[in-house]
Amino acid sequence: MANRFIFGVTSSIAEATARLFAVDGDNLxxxxxxxxxxHIIADDLRVRGAGxxxxxxxxxxAFDTHRQxxxxxxxxxxxxxxxxxxxxxxPDQKSCEAxxxxxxxxxxxxxxxxxxxxxxxxxQLVQQGSGTLCVISSVAGDRGRQSNYVYGAAKGAVxxxxxxxxxxxxxxxxxxxxxKPGFVDTPMTRDFDKNMLWTTPEKIASGIYNALQKKxxxxxxxxxxxxxxxxxxxxxxxxxxxxxx
Amino acid sequence: xxxxxxxxxxxxxxxxxxxxxxxxxxxxxxxxNREGLLLDTKPLDRFISFDPKRGILRCESGVLLDDILAxxxxxxxxxxxxxxxxxxxxxxxxxxxxxxxxxxxxxTFGCHLRRxxxxxxxxxRLRCSRSENQELFNATIGGLGxxxxxxxxxxxxxxxxxxxxxxxVIRFAxxxxxxxxxxxxxxxxxxxxxxxxxxxxxxxxxxxxxxxxNHSACCTKPIAAPKRRxxxxxxxxxxxxxxxxxxxxxxxxxxxxxxVRSTALVHYESxxxxxxxxxxxxxxxxxxGFLQYQCLLPPDSRGKDALEELLTKGAQQGLVSxxxxxxxxxxKLSPGLxxxxxxGITLALDICIDGDNTFRLLDDFDSIVxxxxxxxxxxxxxxMSGTAFRNYYPQFAELERMRDPKINSSFWRRISGxxxxx
Ligand SMILES: Cc1cc2nc3c(=O)[nH]c(=O)nc-3n(C[C@H](O)[C@H](O)[C@H](O)COP(=O)(O)OP(=O)(O)OC[C@H]3O[C@@H](n4cnc5c(N)ncnc54)[C@H](O)[C@@H]3O)c2cc1C
Numbered sequence: 001m002a003n004r005f006i007f008g009v010t011s012s013i014a015e016a017t018a019r020l021f022a023v024d025g026d027n028l029x030x031x032x033x034x035x036x037x038x039h040i041i042a043d044d045l046r047v048r049g050a051g052x053x054x055x056x057x058x059x060x061x062a063f064d065t066h067r068q069x070x071x072x073x074x075x076x077x078x079x080x081x082x083x084x085x086x087x088x089x090x091p092d093q094k095s096c097e098a099x100x101x102x103x104x105x106x107x108x109x110x111x112x113x114x115x116x117x118x119x120x121x122x123x124q125l126v127q128q129g130s131g132t133l134c135v136i137s138s139v140a141g142d143r144g145r146q147s148n149y150v151y152g153a154a155k156g157a158v159x160x161x162x163x164x165x166x167x168x169x170x171x172x173x174x175x176x177x178x179x180k181p182g183f184v185d186t187p188m189t190r191d192f193d194k195n196m197l198w199t200t201p202e203k204i205a206s207g208i209y210n211a212l213q214k215k216x217x218x219x220x221x222x223x224x225x226x227x228x229x230x231x232x233x234x235x236x237x238x239x240x241x242x243x244x245x
Numbered sequence: 246x247x248x249x250x251x252x253x254x255x256x257x258x259x260x261x262x263x264x265x266x267x268x269x270x271x272x273x274x275x276x277x278n279r280e281g282l283l284l285d286t287k288p289l290d291r292f293i294s295f296d297p298k299r300g301i302l303r304c305e306s307g308v309l310l311d312d313i314l315a316x317x318x319x320x321x322x323x324x325x326x327x328x329x330x331x332x333x334x335x336x337x338x339x340x341x342x343x344x345x346x347x348x349x350x351x352x353t354f355g356c357h358l359r360r361x362x363x364x365x366x367x368x369x370r371l372r373c374s375r376s377e378n379q380e381l382f383n384a385t386i387g388g389l390g391x392x393x394x395x396x397x398x399x400x401x402x403x404x405x406x407x408x409x410x411x412x413x414v415i416r417f418a419x420x421x422x423x424x425x426x427x428x429x430x431x432x433x434x435x436x437x438x439x440x441x442x443x444x445x446x447x448x449x450x451x452x453x454x455x456x457x458x459n460h461s462a463c464c465t466k467p468i469a470a471p472k473r474r475x476x477x478x479x480x481x482x483x484x485x486x487x488x489x490x491x492x493x494x495x496x497x498x499x500x501x502x503x504x505v506r507s508t509a510l511v512h513y514e515s516x517x518x519x520x521x522x523x524x525x526x527x528x529x530x531x532x533x534g535f536l537q538y539q540c541l542l543p544p545d546s547r548g549k550d551a552l553e554e555l556l557t558k559g560a561q562q563g564l565v566s567x568x569x570x571x572x573x574x575x576x577k578l579s580p581g582l583x584x585x586x587x588x589g590i591t592l593a594l595d596i597c598i599d600g601d602n603t604f605r606l607l608d609d610f611d612s613i614v615x616x617x618x619x620x621x622x623x624x625x626x627x628x629m630s631g632t633a634f635r636n637y638y639p640q641f642a643e644l645e646r647m648r649d650p651k652i653n654s655s656f657w658r659r660i661s662g663x664x665x666x667x
Contacts, residue, residue, distance in 0.1 A: 037248055
C-alpha cells in the first residue's frame with residue numbers, strides 16, 4: 001500500500017493508472033480542474049478498493065495555488081510515495097501559429113504549469129528524503145515537427161527540465177521518471193485516424209505502473225517508440241526540414 | 246460519451262437514428278443500427294457506490310460484469326444473474342434482460358434491478374424504479390436499448406461464501422429423463438442446465454448431460470481460476486464445424502464422462518464462463534459464421550411434444566450444431582415488458598450456417614414455436630420474420646409507443662416492417 005498524488009486525474013492515462021493503484025488499496029490524493037468529473041473518478045476508485053481518497057480542484061495555470069496544494073497533500077497523506085503529473089491539452093497548431101495568446105495559453109498548461117508543480121513537489125520530496133516524481137511528457141518533445149511544434153516544444157521543455165531535476169535529485173533519494181507515450185486513443189485524440197501505432201490508455205497505464213516498480217528514468221510507451229524516435233532524431237536537419245511531418 | 250454528467254451526444258436537428266451499444270455480445274442485430282449511428286457506452290465504465298454490508302452496487306452502464314466480479318467477489322457478493330460470458334455490460338444485461346442457469350430460482354437480471362437513470366434524446370434524465378417512472382422502468386428491462394440510454398443502474402447482489410462451486414453432472418439418456426432430473430434438481434440446486442446432443446438420432450435421441458450446482462457452502466481450500474487462455478488467432482476461410490466433426494464432437498463429449506454421475510468443486514469462472522477461456526472461439530465457424538436459435542416452449546405436454554418435433558426435424562434436415570442447451574425456466578416473472586423468459590422450457594442451439602437451407606429450417610422452427618405459443622430470444626436472433634416476432638411479443642406495440650423517437654436498431658426496423666408493421 002502506497003500514498004499517491006495525481007495531478008490531472010481526469011486524463012484517460014492518469015485515470016487508468018489510478019485504477020491500478022486503487023486495486024492495490026493505495027491512498028490517493030486526486031487533483032483536477034473539473035469538480036464533477038473529479039468526484040465521479042474518486043467514487044469509482046473508492047469502489048475499486050482505494051484506501052483513503054482526497055480530492056482538490058485546482059487549475060494547472062493557477063500557478064499561485066500550487067504551493068498550497070502540495071502542503072495540503074502532504075498534510076492529508078502524511079508522506080507521499082509517488083507524485084504523478086499527467087494533465088495536458090492538445091493545442092490546435094494552426095491557431096497557435098496565428099495567435100501568440102493561444103500559444104502562450106497552451107505553453108503555460110503543458111510546459112510552465114508542469115515546471116511550477118515540479119518545483120514545489122521536488123522541494124517537499126527533498127525534505128521527505130524519498131519518493132518518485134513521475135511526469136507524462138511525450139514523444140512529440142523529442143523533435144519539433146511542423147504539424148505540432150507548439151505542443152512538442154512544451155513537452156520538450158518538460159523533458160529537459162526533468163533531466164536536470166533527475167540530475168539534481170539523485171543524491172537526495174528522490175527519483176524522477178519521464179514517461180513518453182506515443183499515440184494514445186483518448187478523448188483528446190478522438191478525431192484522428194488510428195493505425196497500428198496507436199494504443200490504449202490501459203496499456204500505457206500498466207507500462208507506467210511497471211516502470212514505477214522498476215524505478216526507470218525514461219520510458220517510452222509502448223517500447224517501440226524508443227526505436228522510432230531514435231531513428232527520427234538521427235535524420236539530418238537538411239533532410240528533416242524538407243519532410244512533411 | 247465519456248462522462249455521465251454530459252448530455253447525450255445526439256444533435257438536435259439530425260434525422261439519423263442512434264442506438265446504445267454495449268460490448269456487442271448479442272448474437273444478432275439487436276445491437277446493430279445499419280442505417281444510423283451507434284452510441285458507444287464502453288467509456289461509461291465507472292463504479293458509483295458499493296455497500297458491502299447490504300450487497301447493493303451502483304455503477305455506470307458500460308461497466309463489464311468482469312469488473313463487477315473483480316470488485317464484489319472478494320467481499321462475498323455475486324451478481325444475481327450471469328450469462329455464459331462475463332464480457333457483457335450492465336446496460337446490455339438490462340436491455341436484453343438476460344437469464345442464467347439460475348432462472349428457476351432467481352428469475353432474470355431485471356428481477357434484481359433496483360433503479361437506473363435513463364437519458365432520453367429530448368434531454369430529459371429520468372430516474373426509473375418500481376416506484377418512479379415505472380412504465381419506463383418496465384419497458385427498458387428487455388427493451389433492446391430502444392427506450393433511451395441507461396446511464397447508470399443499481400442492483401442487489403447475492404451472498405456467497407467463497408469462489409467455489411459445488412457441481413454435479415448427470416448423464417441422461419433421453420428427454421423424459423431430462424425432465425425428471427430437472428424437476429427434482431431445481432428444488433435443491435440454485436443452478437441447473439443441460440447440454441444436449443442435438444444431432445443424436447434413433448435410440449440416442451435426446452441424450453445429454455445435466456449440470457447442477459450451488460455456491461459451495463463451507464469454506465474449502467481455495468481453487469484457482471482457470472489460467473489457460475487459448476486463442477483462435479485468425480478467422481478461418483472454412484468452417485471447422487461440419488456435419489461429421491459436429492457429430493463426432495457431440496458423441497465424444499457425451500462419452501467424455503465415464504460415470505453416470507460425477508461431482509467436482511470448481512472455480513466459478515469455469516462453471517459459468519467456459520467459453521471465455523478460449524478467446525475468439527467463434528472463429529472456428531469460419532467466415533460464414535453461425536447463428537443461435539433460442540426458443541421458449543410452454544412447460545406442459547404440448548411444449549414437450551414441440552421440443553421433440555424441433556429436434557427431430559433438425560436431425561432429419563441435417564442441422565449442424567454442437568452446442569445444444571436445454572433448461573426449464575421458473576415462475577418468477579420479470580418486470581420487463583418485452584422479456585424473453587417466461588415459465589417453460591428453453592432450447593438454445595448454435596447453428597452452422599449452411600446457405601438457405603438453414604434459414605428455411607429455422608422458419609419451420611418458428612412455425613412450431615408459434616403454434617404452441619412460445620417465443621424466440623431477440624438477443625440471439627438475426628432472421629425471424631416480423632410476423633413471427635409480433636406473435637411472440639404482442640406487447641411490442643407498447644414498447645414502440647415508449648421508444649425514444651431518435652433511437653432505432655436494425656432488429657427493430659426488420660421486425661416492425663412488413664405486414665401489420667409500423
Ligand atoms: C458466449 C455467450 C454466452 C451467452 N450466454 C447468455 C445467457 O446464458 N443468457 C442470456 O440471456 N444471454 C446470453 N448471452 C447474450 C448476452 O448476455 C447478451 O447479448 C448481452 O445483452 C450482451 O451485452 P452487451 O453489453 O454485449 O450488449 P450489446 O450486445 O452490445 O447490446 C445488447 C442490447 O443492449 C442495448 N444496450 C447496451 N447498452 C445499453 C445502455 N447503456 N442503455 C440502453 N441500452 C443498452 C443495445 O442497444 C442492445 O439492444 C451470451 C452471449 C455470449 C457471447
